[in-house]
Amino acid sequence: MRIFCPNFPAEIGTGSGRQRAAPLSGWPMNILILGGGGREHSLAWAVKQNPKCDRLIVAPGNAGIADIAWCADLDIEDGTAVVEFAEAHAVDFIIIGPEAPLAAGVSDDLRAAGFLTFGPSKAAAQLEASKAFTKEICDAAGAPTAAWARFDNADAAKAHVEAKGAPIVVKADGLAAGKGVIVAMTEDEATAAIDDMFSGTFGAAGAEVVIEEFMTGEEASYFVLADGETALAIGTAQDHKRIGEGDTGPNTGGMGAYSPAPVLSDDVARRAMTRIVEPTLAEMARRDTPYTGVLYVGLMIENGEPRLVEYNVRFGDPECQVLMMRLGGQALDLMQAAAEGRLSEKEVHWADDHAMTVVLAAEGYPGSYHKGSAIGGLDTVDEDSHHMVFHAGTAEVDGRLVANGGRVLNATARGGTLQEARDAAYAMIDSIDWPEGICRRDIGWRVLDAS
Numbered sequence: 001m002r003i004f005c006p007n008f009p010a011e012i013g014t015g016s017g018r019q020r021a022a023p024l025s026g027w028p029m030n031i032l033i034l035g036g037g038g039r040e041h042s043l044a045w046a047v048k049q050n051p052k053c054d055r056l057i058v059a060p061g062n063a064g065i066a067d068i069a070w071c072a073d074l075d076i077e078d079g080t081a082v083v084e085f086a087e088a089h090a091v092d093f094i095i096i097g098p099e100a101p102l103a104a105g106v107s108d109d110l111r112a113a114g115f116l117t118f119g120p121s122k123a124a125a126q127l128e129a130s131k132a133f134t135k136e137i138c139d140a141a142g143a144p145t146a147a148w149a150r151f152d153n154a155d156a157a158k159a160h161v162e163a164k165g166a167p168i169v170v171k172a173d174g175l176a177a178g179k180g181v182i183v184a185m186t187e188d189e190a191t192a193a194i195d196d197m198f199s200g201t202f203g204a205a206g207a208e209v210v211i212e213e214f215m216t217g218e219e220a221s222y223f224v225l226a227d228g229e230t231a232l233a234i235g236t237a238q239d240h241k242r243i244g245e246g247d248t249g250p251n252t253g254g255m256g257a258y259s260p261a262p263v264l265s266d267d268v269a270r271r272a273m274t275r276i277v278e279p280t281l282a283e284m285a286r287r288d289t290p291y292t293g294v295l296y297v298g299l300m301i302e303n304g305e306p307r308l309v310e311y312n313v314r315f316g317d318p319e320c321q322v323l324m325m326r327l328g329g330q331a332l333d334l335m336q337a338a339a340e341g342r343l344s345e346k347e348v349h350w351a352d353d354h355a356m357t358v359v360l361a362a363e364g365y366p367g368s369y370h371k372g373s374a375i376g377g378l379d380t381v382d383e384d385s386h387h388m389v390f391h392a393g394t395a396e397v398d399g400r401l402v403a404n405g406g407r408v409l410n411a412t413a414r415g416g417t418l419q420e421a422r423d424a425a426y427a428m429i430d431s432i433d434w435p436e437g438i439c440r441r442d443i444g445w446r447v448l449d450a451s
C-alpha cells in the first residue's frame with residue numbers, strides 16, 4: 001500500500017541543510033505538520049489557506065492530505081530523523097499533531113536544532129503522559145478536579161476502593177491509547193480493572209494506577225493556546241466518545257463533535273480560565289517547564305462549575321476539525337504566535353456560527369475491522385470553506401481510494417445554526433458511497449434533540 005502523493009514539489013528536497021532562524025512574521029514559510037489523521041488534514045487545510053504558507057509537507061499524511069500537501073514518509077517519533085528531515089527540506093515551522101512525538105521529546109530536539117516548533121516540550125507533555133503528574137499540578141495550582149490517590153501495587157489500590165466505594169474511576173497513569181480509564185460502577189469492576197492494569201495489560205503505562213472520585217455533570221472541551229506565559233482561548237467543543245447513538249456502547253477515539261459547546265458558556269469558560277488554566281500555566285512556569293502549544297482542557301461541568309477531567313497536550317480528534325473549520329487561515333498566525341511567544345499581541349476573530357463533524361468509521365470499529373474496502377462518491381461532494389470531508393484513515397491503492405484505519409472520514413460543515421451545520425454534514429455523509437462505513441446519526445443530540 002502506498003500513500004498517494006500527487007503534489008510532490010520538485011523544489012522540495014533541495015534544502016540547504018542549514019539551521020534556520022525563526023522567520024519574521026509574514027514571511028512565506030515552509031511548514032511541516034507531523035501526523036496523518038483527520039486532525040492533521042484539518043490543520044493542513046486551515047494552514048494552506050493562509051498566504052504565509054509557502055510549501056506544505058505532512059508526515060506521514062493520508063490520501064486526502066495528499067491533495068493539498070506533499071506527504072512524506074518519516075518516523076515522526078524519532079527526533080533525530082525529524083530534525084534531519086526539517087534541515088534537508090528547509091522547513092521554517094513545524095506543527096506537531098499527535099501526543100506520541102510530543103511525549104517522545106521531538107519538540108525539544110527540533111527547538112535545540114533551532115526550528116520554530118508548535119507543541120510542548122517532553123517535560124510539559126507530562127500533562128497528558130502522566131495522570132498522576134496532572135493531579136499533582138492541579139493540587140499545587142489549586143485547580144478544581146476529582147479527589148485522587150496513586151498506587152504502585154494492587155493490594156493498596158483495592159483497599160482504597162473498598163474504603164471509598166463505587167462508582168469510582170481507575171486510570172492507568174501513562175499513555176494507553178484512550179483505553180486506560182475505567183469508570184467502574186461497582187467495586188468488583190474497579191477491582192478487576194486494578195488487577196488488569198497491574199497484570200501488565202498497558203505495559204509501563206499501568207505500572208502506576210490513579211484512582212479518582214467519580215464526577216457527575218456534562219463534559220465539554222476547552223481549547224487554549226499557550227506561549228509559556230499568555231493563554232488565549234480558541235474555542236469550545238463537545239465530542240461523542242461512545243460508538244452508539246445516545247452515548248451507548250464502547251468508547252472510541254471520538255465519533256463526532258461540534259463547536260461551540262453551549263454548556264461551556266462564557267461564564268463557565270471564564271471560570272475554567274482563571275481557576276484551572278491560568279494557575280496550571282503558572283505552576284508549569286514556576287517549575288521551569290513552561291507550557292507552549294495547544295492545551296486541550298477536558299472539563300466536567302455541573303451547575304455552572306467546571307472541574308478538570310484531563311489535559312491533553314494536542315488538539316482533539318475530531319474536535320480539531322470543527323475548530324479549524326471555524327478558524328480557517330488565522331489558525332496558522334495563532335499557532336505561530338504561540339510558538340514565538342507573541343500570543344499577547346493576538347486575538348481570535350470568530351464568526352458567530354457553528355460547525356459539526358461526523359465520523360465515518362469502518363464497520364467493527366472500535367473492535368476489529370477490515371482495511372482496504374473501496375470508497376466512492378467523494379467526487380460528488382462540493383467542498384468549500386464551509387464543507388469538507390477530512391480524511392482520517394484513507395490510502396490510495398491502484399488509483400482507488402480505500403479505507404485504511406478505524407476512523408476513516410470526517411464530514412465537516414459550518415452553518416449559521418448547529419442544525420444547519422448538522423444537515424450539511426449528514427448530506428455529505430449521504431453522498432459518500434462506502435457500504436462498509438458506519439456513523440452515528442445523532443451527533444449534536446444534547447443540543448438539538450434533548451428536550
Ligand code: AMP
Pocket residue numbers: 146169171178181183212213214215216219298309310
Ligand atoms: P480521561 O482519559 O482521563 O479523560 O478519561 C476518559 C473519560 O473517562 C473521560 O472523558 C470521562 O468521560 C471519564 N472520566 C475520567 N475521569 C472521570 C472522573 N473522575 N469522573 C467521571 N468520569 C471520568
Ligand code: GLY
Pocket residue numbers: 239253254312315316317318319
Ligand atoms: N476526541 C478525544 C481526543 O482527541 O482525545
